[in-house]
Amino acid sequence: MDANVLEIDLGIIKKNVEILRSLSNKKFFAVVKANAYGLGAVEISKFIEDNVDMFCVANINEAIELRKSGIKKDILILGYIHPKNYKYLNEYNIIVNIYDFEIAKEMNKLGKTIRGHIKIETGHNRLGFKPTEDNFDIIRQIDSLENINIEGMFSHLSSADEADREYTYLQYDKFQKSVDGLSDINANWIKHISNDAGLLAYDVKYDGFRSGISLYGMYPSQYMKEKYNVGIENSFRLISSISFIKELEKGEGVSYNHTFIAEKKMKIATVSIGYADGYFRIVSNKGFVLINGKKAKILGRVTMDQLMVDISDIEAKLHDEVVLIGKSGEEYISPDLIAKWANTISYEIMTSISNRVYRVYKNKEKN
Numbered sequence: 001m002d003a004n005v006l007e008i009d010l011g012i013i014k015k016n017v018e019i020l021r022s023l024s025n026k027k028f029f030a031v032v033k034a035n036a037y038g039l040g041a042v043e044i045s046k047f048i049e050d051n052v053d054m055f056c057v058a059n060i061n062e063a064i065e066l067r068k069s070g071i072k073k074d075i076l077i078l079g080y081i082h083p084k085n086y087k088y089l090n091e092y093n094i095i096v097n098i099y100d101f102e103i104a105k106e107m108n109k110l111g112k113t114i115r116g117h118i119k120i121e122t123g124h125n126r127l128g129f130k131p132t133e134d135n136f137d138i139i140r141q142i143d144s145l146e147n148i149n150i151e152g153m154f155s156h157l158s159s160a161d162e163a164d165r166e167y168t169y170l171q172y173d174k175f176q177k178s179v180d181g182l183s184d185i186n187a188n189w190i191k192h193i194s195n196d197a198g199l200l201a202y203d204v205k206y207d208g209f210r211s212g213i214s215l216y217g218m219y220p221s222q223y224m225k226e227k228y229n230v231g232i233e234n235s236f237r238l239i240s241s242i243s244f245i246k247e248l249e250k251g252e253g254v255s256y257n258h259t260f261i262a263e264k265k266m267k268i269a270t271v272s273i274g275y276a277d278g279y280f281r282i283v284s285n286k287g288f289v290l291i292n293g294k295k296a297k298i299l300g301r302v303t304m305d306q307l308m309v310d311i312s313d314i315e316a317k318l319h320d321e322v323v324l325i326g327k328s329g330e331e332y333i334s335p336d337l338i339a340k341w342a343n344t345i346s347y348e349i350m351t352s353i354s355n356r357v358y359r360v361y362k363n364k365e366k367n
């Protein structure tokens with residue numbers, strides 16, 4: 001046990017997988033990049049391996065970590081790989097996304113079979129081949145390289161979490177154009193374009209969908225949460241402890257630069273978590289935490305390792321649990337609420353929770 005804990009409920013994650021799966025009979029690709037959005041890629045991947053068809057990660061280290069932990073299912077890398085690491089693709093049987101001819105030729109030179117999915121550019125403008133005849137020719141050349149084994153093609157939606165559907169349909173059209181343009185070689189390829197937003201708001205076309213944020217219980221956007229609620233549940237809580245309780249006299253300041261000054265006599269608690277744990281400093285004087293089912297406002301600046309809250313009207317004692325994200329009694333702080341305070345999205349809140357926070361897993365029994 002530790003002062004700061006990220007408590008992850010594997011049972012809820014499993015249930016979320018079941019709910020999301022029930023929305024489409026296509027293949028389920030679990031996106032566990034960035035340490036499963038901070039929640040722990042190894043623990044989660046092992047727990048849901050039997051219920052998913054493939055894992056997606058961002059880089060080679062994440063892929064190797066999964067293989068070393070015993071994951072047997074296919075793993076697709078969505079991002080860039082430095083040439084010095086190409087050799088691990090064959091060694092650990094990892095599938096790579098291929099979005100550039102030069103890179104494909106470099107990989108081919110290695111002399112060992114490398115499995116790939118071709119990345120098509122349909123409008124995200126991150127990685128991928130634009131759907132042009134010239135690029136289709138290049139893709140044919142890549143497919144014929146001796147050591148490159150192309151097994152799939154995919155693309156990524158940039159705006160499917162918005163109400164306006166026009167751009168997403170345009171992306172589908174461009175992807176279909178590529179599917180048609182490569183029909184001479186791609187009959188057996190796995191084709192995929194949908195992310196969580198694509199799964200929730202559109203029919204999943206092609207062979208599978210890549211689910212990330214919703215697998216962990218969040219919706220890709222506030223709009224989606226309101227419009228496409230399917231019953232997935234937040235799977236984690238961020239918890240700390242009260243380290244100290246004291247009285248504050250009228251006129252006393254709190255934390256660096258005294259951005260909060262008591263207007264009356266107050267009781268405050270120091271909480272043993274700060275921005276080095278991933279609790280954003282921008283939440284200073286804005287947010288609240290939950291103590292024994294009650295809201296306690298954050299007073300003054302969030303510091304590196306500690307923050308202070310108002311407990312004037314709360315029954316609280318030393319060592320009591322402090323909930324920063326999740327439920328306490330009837331109250332609930334969602335990752336989206338923290339994201340709103342911090343002017344960001346739940347994805348960044350999750351992936352910012354640092355390694356210093358101890359990860360604890362609940363409901364580990366598979367049934």
Ligand SMILES: *Cc1c(COP(=O)(O)O)cnc(C)c1O
Nearest residue numbers: 031078156195196210211212213
């Ligand atoms: C991160 C990512 C996903 C998952 O996105 P969510 O919004 O979490 O569903 C899917 N595909 C690609 C290419 C990604 O980079």
